[in-house]
Amino acid sequence: MSAATSRFLITGSMGCIGAWVLRNLLDDGAHIVATDLSIPDDKSTTRPGLLLDNDELARVHWQSLDVTDANAVNSLVSEHKPTHIVHLAGLQIPFCKADPTMGAMVNVVGTVNVFEAARNNNVRGLTYASSVGVLGAPELYPDRALTDADLPMPNNLYGVYKMANENTAKVYWQDWQVGSVGLRPYVVYGAGRDQGMTADLAKACLAVAAGKPFHIRFDGPVTVQHANDVARIFIDSASVEYQGAGVFNLRNDVIEVAEFVALVKELYPDANITFEQNNPLPFPADFDDAGIQGVLQRVAHTPLKKAITSDVEHFTQLLNSGRLTTESLNS
Numbered sequence: 001m002s003a004a005t006s007r008f009l010i011t012g013s014m015g016c017i018g019a020w021v022l023r024n025l026l027d028d029g030a031h032i033v034a035t036d037l038s039i040p041d042d043k044s045t046t047r048p049g050l051l052l053d054n055d056e057l058a059r060v061h062w063q064s065l066d067v068t069d070a071n072a073v074n075s076l077v078s079e080h081k082p083t084h085i086v087h088l089a090g091l092q093i094p095f096c097k098a099d100p101t102m103g104a105m106v107n108v109v110g111t112v113n114v115f116e117a118a119r120n121n122n123v124r125g126l127t128y129a130s131s132v133g134v135l136g137a138p139e140l141y142p143d144r145a146l147t148d149a150d151l152p153m154p155n156n157l158y159g160v161y162k163m164a165n166e167n168t169a170k171v172y173w174q175d176w177q178v179g180s181v182g183l184r185p186y187v188v189y190g191a192g193r194d195q196g197m198t199a200d201l202a203k204a205c206l207a208v209a210a211g212k213p214f215h216i217r218f219d220g221p222v223t224v225q226h227a228n229d230v231a232r233i234f235i236d237s238a239s240v241e242y243q244g245a246g247v248f249n250l251r252n253d254v255i256e257v258a259e260f261v262a263l264v265k266e267l268y269p270d271a272n273i274t275f276e277q278n279n280p281l282p283f284p285a286d287f288d289d290a291g292i293q294g295v296l297q298r299v300a301h302t303p304l305k306k307a308i309t310s311d312v313e314h315f316t317q318l319l320n321s322g323r324l325t326t327e328s329l330n331s
């Protein structure tokens with residue numbers, strides 16, 4: 001099915017990855033139903049507003065949707081009959097910790113509701129966001145790039161809920177042949193990444209554009225993916241209409257934070273970016289993405305240097321046009 005004849009429904013469209021999914025789908029010419037918990041009238045300062053101009057924002061069909069409401073999810077899917085769904089709505093690690101019941105409602109029940117709606121309405125392709133958060137502490141794993149087959153051993157509720165999503169997908173395939181692809185991003189960077197510690201690489205690029213100092217709060221080796229590439233991989237994975245319940249690691253770049261900072265300084269000698277020493281993230285660092293490479297003809301991957309320069313340029317434009325402030329650097 002060509003992109004132009006596809007109808008995509010996105011959950012979590014106001015989020016970082018959601019915004020980049022919209023950018024890519026508009027470029028593809030797909031029909032888009034973009035949903036999130038609430039949709040403001042003025043979208044110019046939302047995350048999609050960082051990537052879409054006002055005409056493009058107006059071309060998207062926006063619809064508020066709470067994924068915890070099973071009837072609302074099913075009604076919307078049955079009304080719009082999407083051929084494909086990209087399910088990104090979710091609460092991140094700190095929010096699941098602060099409110100475990102709400103975390104489970106959104107991340108677990110919300111995902112069941114999306115699968116149920118896909119089953120009832122014969123959706124052809126479904127991708128959903130899992131996470132490297134399904135894995136446990138690095139010392140639990142062998143010292144090599146982890147494959148899709150390495151055992152999930154989550155040590156926080158977010159990871160437990162994402163693991164429930166992966167197992168939900170397996171049962172929907174086994175019992176009702178609802179095919180899906182679950183993807184496990186790690187440190188996603190790019191415009192729109194503004195919350196949580198792992199947003200610090202994106203914030204560092206914003207700081208460079210603004211001529212401000214910035215301190216990245218972690219170090220060590222990490223797997224990083226640009227949000228534009230992640231969005232493309234979500235769309236492409238839905239478009240292949242996968243027959244099974246695939247769960248795949250993403251890789252793209254594995255770097256030391258020190259290398260990232262050195263690269264930024266090489267590109268922008270005046271940049272004042274530092275990082276916290278001896279404070280690695282509590283997840284394994286390196287992933288083998290042979291699984292997703294086997295599913296897609298090409299896994300989107302922007303080289304790091306190119307991604308950093310285009311992000312700094314993009315942030316500069318956004319700051320100059322007033323669509324973005326440096327407020328997120330302080331949180």
Ligand SMILES: NC(=O)c1ccc[n+]([C@@H]2O[C@H](COP(=O)([O-])OP(=O)(O)OC[C@H]3O[C@@H](n4cnc5c(N)ncnc54)[C@H](O)[C@@H]3O)[C@@H](O)[C@H]2O)c1
Binds near residue numbers: 017184186187
């Ligand atoms: N960004 C990363 O580094 C990363 C890494 C691994 C996994 N993920 C997963 O990818 C997905 C998207 O990530 P993101 O960075 O775009 O997240 P984000 O936090 O920027 O966006 C999530 C969106 O979900 C929406 N949402 C929350 N509750 C909802 C509800 N009840 N109904 C409908 N929408 C609701 C929020 O309003 C928000 O717009 C998430 O599921 C996240 O867990 C992200």
